[in-house]
Amino acid sequence: MTSLSDAPSHSLSTPPSELLTSGTWFRLLDAIPLPVTLTRLLDGAFLYANQAAIARSGLTLEQLRAHFRADDFYSMPLGRTALQLQLRNPDSVAQLDIALRDPQGPVVPVRATVRRLRVEDEECVLTLYDEQAYALRHQLSLNRQQLDALLANMPGMAYRCTPAGSWEFDYVSQGTLYVTGYPATDWPGQAPDFASLIHPEHREAHAIALASGEGYGIEYRLLHRDGIARWVHEQAWLVEDAEGRVVAREGVISDISARKAEEAAREADAEQYRELVQSARSIILRLDPQGRISFVNQYAESYFGYDPDELIGQPLLGTLLPETESTQRNLAGVLEALLTQPEDFPVHVNENLCRDGRRVWVLWTNQPVRNAQGQLTEILSIGNDITEQRQIQLELRRAHEQLQVQYQRIAALQNQLREQAIRDSLTGLFNRRYLEETLERELARAQREQGALSVIMLDVDHFKQVNDRFGHKAGDEVLRALGAYLRARSRSEDVACRYGGEEFAIVLPGAQLGDAVRRAESWREGFAASALEVDGHVLQVTLSLGVASFPSHASDAETLLNRADSALYAAKGHGRNRVETACAHVDDSV
Numbered sequence: 001m002t003s004l005s006d007a008p009s010h011s012l013s014t015p016p017s018e019l020l021t022s023g024t025w026f027r028l029l030d031a032i033p034l035p036v037t038l039t040r041l042l043d044g045a046f047l048y049a050n051q052a053a054i055a056r057s058g059l060t061l062e063q064l065r066a067h068f069r070a071d072d073f074y075s076m077p078l079g080r081t082a083l084q085l086q087l088r089n090p091d092s093v094a095q096l097d098i099a100l101r102d103p104q105g106p107v108v109p110v111r112a113t114v115r116r117l118r119v120e121d122e123e124c125v126l127t128l129y130d131e132q133a134y135a136l137r138h139q140l141s142l143n144r145q146q147l148d149a150l151l152a153n154m155p156g157m158a159y160r161c162t163p164a165g166s167w168e169f170d171y172v173s174q175g176t177l178y179v180t181g182y183p184a185t186d187w188p189g190q191a192p193d194f195a196s197l198i199h200p201e202h203r204e205a206h207a208i209a210l211a212s213g214e215g216y217g218i219e220y221r222l223l224h225r226d227g228i229a230r231w232v233h234e235q236a237w238l239v240e241d242a243e244g245r246v247v248a249r250e251g252v253i254s255d256i257s258a259r260k261a262e263e264a265a266r267e268a269d270a271e272q273y274r275e276l277v278q279s280a281r282s283i284i285l286r287l288d289p290q291g292r293i294s295f296v297n298q299y300a301e302s303y304f305g306y307d308p309d310e311l312i313g314q315p316l317l318g319t320l321l322p323e324t325e326s327t328q329r330n331l332a333g334v335l336e337a338l339l340t341q342p343e344d345f346p347v348h349v350n351e352n353l354c355r356d357g358r359r360v361w362v363l364w365t366n367q368p369v370r371n372a373q374g375q376l377t378e379i380l381s382i383g384n385d386i387t388e389q390r391q392i393q394l395e396l397r398r399a400h401e402q403l404q405v406q407y408q409r410i411a412a413l414q415n416q417l418r419e420q421a422i423r424d425s426l427t428g429l430f431n432r433r434y435l436e437e438t439l440e441r442e443l444a445r446a447q448r449e450q451g452a453l454s455v456i457m458l459d460v461d462h463f464k465q466v467n468d469r470f471g472h473k474a475g476d477e478v479l480r481a482l483g484a485y486l487r488a489r490s491r492s493e494d495v496a497c498r499y500g501g502e503e504f505a506i507v508l509p510g511a512q513l514g515d516a517v518r519r520a521e522s523w524r525e526g527f528a529a530s531a532l533e534v535d536g537h538v539l540q541v542t543l544s545l546g547v548a549s550f551p552s553h554a555s556d557a558e559t560l561l562n563r564a565d566s567a568l569y570a571a572k573g574h575g576r577n578r579v580e581t582a583c584a585h586v587d588d589s590v
């Protein structure tokens with residue numbers, strides 16, 4: 001606008017037709033980003049529109065001039081006559097809010113600056129349209145209205161007071177009733193002095209804030225008209241004039257009783273929680289994400305034997321957790337895993353270290369705490385001593401291991417006893433009792449399966465002479481050698497026994513008579529051919545053998561043994577060192 005009024009006056013005498021095509025004046029106007037028009041005052045006919053105005057209208061200058069008048073685009077509350085009245089003096093200027101009507105679009109309110117000009121003996125109006133200025137002004141007035149409504153309706157007390165005397169109120173909002181119990185209309189005058197409403201305990205703090213010479217924000221209790229003291233928060237600021245003199249204090253006093261009550265309840269809750277944590281008979285500690293101790297309860301202090309100052313801020317590893325571990329457990333690794341994946345360790349058992357070096361076992365329950373972004377902020381751990389249980393457990397394990405050893409010893413002993421019960425100690429062969437048991441069993445099976453079974457009885461020839469010539473010990477040696485000989489030639493199913501003295505019996509399950517005789521013959525031959533070295537003497541010892549078979553010779557154990565024994569007797573009788581077969585008809589009573 002100032003550029004228009006400052007424009008060189010000589011250009012205004014240039015005829016409009018020429019102005020439209022050339023001239024500094026209008027080049028300048030074209031450069032203005034806001035719409036500018038020149039219209040005739042009398043009827044609003046367009047004489048000129050700058051580039052911004054043409055762009056805004058969506059028409060050409062020719063179309064504007066030929067078919068439109070200013071009144072087609074905007075209307076003023078009082079119409080053209082009013083505009084003419086506003087600009088009744090030459091060169092007069094006015095500012096108007098007008099509604100700019102776009103022929104095809106919505107109505108846009110604009111702020112227009114109009115100036116009356118005389119061009120070519122014609123009274124004209126130069127108009128500058130500013131939509132933004134209108135919007136800003138409109139918004140400001142709207143905010144003012146909102147503010148007024150807000151002040152009137154807010155539950156707090158908005159005020160303004162002047163420094164004259166003792167800060168007399170010259171404005172209080174309707175919320176004053178809510179905060180003090182006195183209606184806004186009682187101020188000043190009927191209501192008591194504001195300072196007297198401040199609770200005696202807080203008056204001094206309020207007076208200090210007032211005297212500070214600056215704005216302030218304080219909380220204090222205010223004595224309400226209903227007799228109840230309520231917590232309020234006062235935010236105040238000072239208003240200064242151009243010379244920096246304080247001309248007013250403004251502020252808002254809000255009732256914060258509800259917030260204070262909540263804070264008190266929260267504090268009471270927190271206090272209860274603290275008492276609970278401190279009186280708990282469990283170890284409670286908090287760890288930061290770096291593995292440092294940030295809190296320990298009293299029980300934890302006494303349990304580990306530390307003062308709180310010695311633990312807070314200390315890394316867990318090296319204090320409560322042994323830094324090195326004789327059992328080679330990777331404690332640093334365990335702690336690292338706990339800090340990075342706490343959800344994987346809801347419960348864990350750990351050996352911990354007391355200040356005096358004692359080792360204690362603790363069962364830990366861990367609760368990770370995370371912030372809204374999911375980052376770990378701390379780990380809350382609750383521990384219970386399980387040293388005694390652990391000790392009992394260890395002792396039980398040790399006792400169990402000892403029992404295992406003893407059990408194995410007993411089992412070995414039992415085995416040994418069992419072996420002793422069924423073995424002959426001199427030869428290592430089975431004894432007579434075992435033979436009888438086995439024979440009964442094997443015979444029953446052979447009968448069941450309709451199989452065969454043979455028994456070979458054998459006896460050392462002239463054994464008495466061995467004893468007599470070389471001594472009883474040498475005789476034992478011969479018997480031991482015969483035992484080894486028979487064992488070496490037995491099959492897995494055979495049962496070789498020392499039947500008594502120098503007499504032996506071998507049960508051959510599944511063996512037919514012919515097979516048994518062949519084997520008896522080969523044993524006889526083999527033993528007779530072997531030279532026994534006994535006590536420095538080389539002996540040649542022969543055997544007599546008798547063979548009997550089931551079912552050919554007998555069907556019960558006793559008879560079968562008797563038949564084999566009879567056959568052995570026959571072998572002795574026929575000159576020894578030979579094998580005889582039992583006869584089915586032999587009379588057992590003989």
Ligand SMILES: Nc1nc2c(ncn2[C@@H]2O[C@H](COP(=O)(O)OP(=O)(O)OP(=O)(O)O)[C@@H](O)[C@H]2O)c(=O)[nH]1
Nearest residue numbers: 460461462463464465467472473475476501502572
């Ligand atoms: N060294 C030793 N001798 C034993 C053992 N048991 C029995 N004898 C002896 O074996 C001998 C058996 O003698 P006899 O029954 O007369 O028979 P034999 O001298 O072998 O003569 P024939 O059987 O008829 O060939 C006895 O002298 C017994 O004392 C033993 O465990 N060790």
